[in-house]
Amino acid sequence: MLKGHGDDICDYSGVRLNFSSNISWQADASPLLDYLKGRMETLRSYPEPDAGSLERAWAESLGLPEGSVCATSGATQAIYLIAQAFEGRRSTILSPTFSEYGDACRMFRHDVGLAWSVDGLEVSGGGLCWICNPNNPTGLVWNVDAVEELVDSNPGCIFVIDHSYAPYTDRRLMTAAEACSRPNVLMLHSMTKRYGVPGLRLGGITGRPALVSEIRRFMFPWSVNALAIEAGKFLISHGNLFGMDVQSILAERQRVSESLSAVGGMELWPSDTNMLLACLRNGKSAALKDFLVRRHGILIRDASNFEGLDDRFFRIAVQRPEEDDLLVEAIREWIYNC
């Protein structure tokens, strides 16, 4: 899907506050950007065709064997590569969720079915099951015990577990090592959400080397740009420079959720992360989005195009308290006046 994602800030002028992508202000890329300014010379040479040195460092940092990481141009390329490698399979997608799973599966002629909970979920032997955990756009974490039981009782199904939002929850999740110990899990990772660099395009797949190598066959060379490789190596060895206080982010999300509940006019979905999904009782999210960006320079995510949702849904990622207060007030203005 080339249109309709969040962080469509490029389509608007005058945006002061951006709640539309799932990235916290605490994911501050500054130390990384400073470092990369000194590494611009790497753009003068071809990157490694397969980003191999980054993959080895990444595997080592996660305590995984060599061959268990495939670095990609953002988690999105990873999604398309997996769909391609298992072309034509049956894919079950836990929904509502990130639209690219379905788009990628349909591009590669999967037989796509949607499911709505891990509880009682039935998957196909020989098929795939896509689980975004924590989930986008709800922010909910699927219970790790339920996920593990599902995975282990269906060894014939490949589970694609997208951990892009893992840095934003304190709920227990399957670790990369636990995923790698299983023959049927591919885990997706994003550098963007944790370190605030969505423009860089750096993500990856971890899993058993034999399974990951099936995916790597479909990489085109030089998929990962030279600065992304540099960035990845820096983040692996200097992650401690990037402070992020998950508890404060979660407390702020709870506060915003309560403030919006007090405003009324919408239902707030429960969340375990920094994001909030809301459903308007009256009016449409497109109208709210339009009002907020034009009147207040505030960008939210119209969530109507998530499969399973409708035109009443919007999504926000909480930011600084004073910014969130402005958002809540602006939404209140729309609810009571429009």
Next chain:
Amino acid sequence: MLKGHGDDICDYSGVRLNFSSNISWQADASPLLDYLKGRMETLRSYPEPDAGSLERAWAESLGLPEGSVCATSGATQAIYLIAQAFEGRRSTILSPTFSEYGDACRMFRHDVGLAWSVDGLEVSGGGLCWICNPNNPTGLVWNVDAVEELVDSNPGCIFVIDHSYAPYTDRRLMTAAEACSRPNVLMLHSMTKRYGVPGLRLGGITGRPALVSEIRRFMFPWSVNALAIEAGKFLISHGNLFGMDVQSILAERQRVSESLSAVGGMELWPSDTNMLLACLRNGKSAALKDFLVRRHGILIRDASNFEGLDDRFFRIAVQRPEEDDLLVEAIREWIYNC
């Protein structure tokens, strides 16, 4: 192909002189790198999912209608997208040439056939024909009249004409506008070769909007990273900052060709660009490459893995005269002593 390309400088330490990628020292990225250092903040937001603003500016700069450019993560992504969009077709590849055409076609189950000249070339209706012009690794330009006659007399065949090396020749080529005026041409472009930024990953496809839109359907979102989009826009409006004297490059290539001929022990293929393909009379290019990098810190391209060539071939791109002289002397040393 993830291994075996040129500019494998990442696999070697101590390389002082790099003749292995087809980029001239005159393609000096310095003005661009200086500019990009001031645009690092763009990495904090998602790029446009489709790089649309760059595509529009690029089309305008080439005098092409809107919709006639598809920006890609290097010309290599363009190759794979085209192979995917025309999955399962018959593809004729003018050889020896860049291996990715064949790799991409085989990934998407094309029926691949090789051809060795545009003269008398027969192509399939409903098929594709891949022409690298100027060609890599030979540096030869296929005669534009012959190419145009081939294209126009085979309207049922899609011609993929890779212009990545166009900045390195003074021979007449089909222009992007001439390609776009035809219903059956997709032209590939690289920002890397002209501006010396292979690490950035920026290329593109031009052609009739209806034809280009068939390719764009297979792009995954955010394929082109934020700095590459910034770079593309800068290069379109500031290309004049990047002086490159093609005549001096071609004269130097001629001088080096004569010097190597005088050394003897190899056959030099004719070239219309900065690159030279050579075939050793005795010994193997892998041994020559190994000697040059270990003894002299000089990197050349072992060209043995180009389909149609064998283990006696190597390729160089000429650089500064004093550097080229060191290369010639080092090759002479190997020829007479090994």
